[in-house]
Amino acid sequence: MLSNEQYVCLTCGYNMIGYYPDFCPFCGAPKKRFITADECSSRFDVVATRVTDEVAGLNSVPPLGLEHSAYRINTGGKIIWIDCPATFAAKAVAPAQILFTHHHFLGAANLYRDHAGCRTGINRADSGFELCRGFTFDELLENPRKIDGIESFHIDGHTPGFTVYLFKNILFLCDYVSLYNDGLKFNPFGPVEETGTGGLRLYEIIKEHEIGLICGFNYVSALENWLPPFRKLLAGCKRTGR
Ligand SMILES: [Zn+2]
Numbered sequence: 212m213l214s215n216e217q218y219v220c221l222t223c224g225y226n227m228i229g230y231y232p233d234f235c236p237f238c239g240a241p242k243k244r245f246i247t248a249d250e251c252s253s254r255f256d257v258v259a260t261r262v263t264d265e266v267a268g269l270n271s272v273p274p275l276g277l278e279h280s281a282y283r284i285n286t287g288g289k290i291i292w293i294d295c296p297a298t299f300a301a302k303a304v305a306p307a308q309i310l311f312t313h314h315h316f317l318g319a320a321n322l323y324r325d326h327a328g329c330r331t332g333i334n335r336a337d338s339g340f341e342l343c344r345g346f347t348f349d350e351l352l353e354n355p356r357k358i359d360g361i362e363s364f365h366i367d368g369h370t371p372g373f374t375v376y377l378f379k380n381i382l383f384l385c386d387y388v389s390l391y392n393d394g395l396k397f398n399p400f401g402p403v404e405e406t407g408t409g410g411l412r413l414y415e416i417i418k419e420h421e422i423g424l425i426c427g428f429n430y431v432s433a434l435e436n437w438l439p440p441f442r443k444l445l446a447g448c449k450r451t452g453r
């Protein structure tokens with residue numbers, strides 16, 4: 212047994228720790244869609260996909276609902292994850308630390324923390340939501356921070372504590388914007404105006420740093436391909452007064 216009571220929603224990958232609700236608190240799926248975390252570990256694996264020599268995407272395999280890609284960074288001295296897969300895989304190279312972009316996809320971080328003693332960090336403004344129930348955060352991040360070569364930038368918006376991370380020339384954005392037809396769109400599951408304002412902050416960060424790659428929740432893109440549609444998205448927000 213990995214834990215006494217922990218369930219994973221097959222629709223979205225959300226982990227419910229120590230309780231068994233009728234509906235998933237994240238996506239609303241009924242409890243017949245839940246499996247135990249133990250069963251999740253036996254049915255799913257976590258697979259790493261190379262991005263660069265130092266960075267890999269982490270995903271449950273087979274795909275687990277709406278789960279977003281987490282990323283593993285080898286900083287040279289430490290393994291640090293940005294966000295966390297929904298599946299606990301004991302054989303995954305355990306990180307020293309898990310840094311969250313926001314509170315939506317905390318995955319099975321509590322199990323990795325218990326198993327490997329890794330430290331977890333999230334922006335303070337995202338640490339108190341109901342979806343954080345059962346998760347322990349060792350560090351409540353304040354801006355600006357640099358952790359083992361990874362810079363954090365609090366941009367707010369999609370969630371109040373939304374934080375993007377920069378390692379060398381790679382920026383980790385999770386689900387702040389998604390690919391949409393030929394363009395980009397802001398995450399619609401959050402306050403529209405604040406998300407647009409956070410987008411402007413994001414643009415400032417991008418302008419001030421040398422960035423080559425964008426790692427999103429289901430894509431990796433060269434900045435040169437990503438930036439033109441992002442500029443267009445921001446221009447559209449300004450036009451509509453957002
Ligand atoms: Zn769900």
Ligand SMILES: [Zn+2]
Nearest residue numbers: 313315369386
């Ligand atoms: Zn989100």
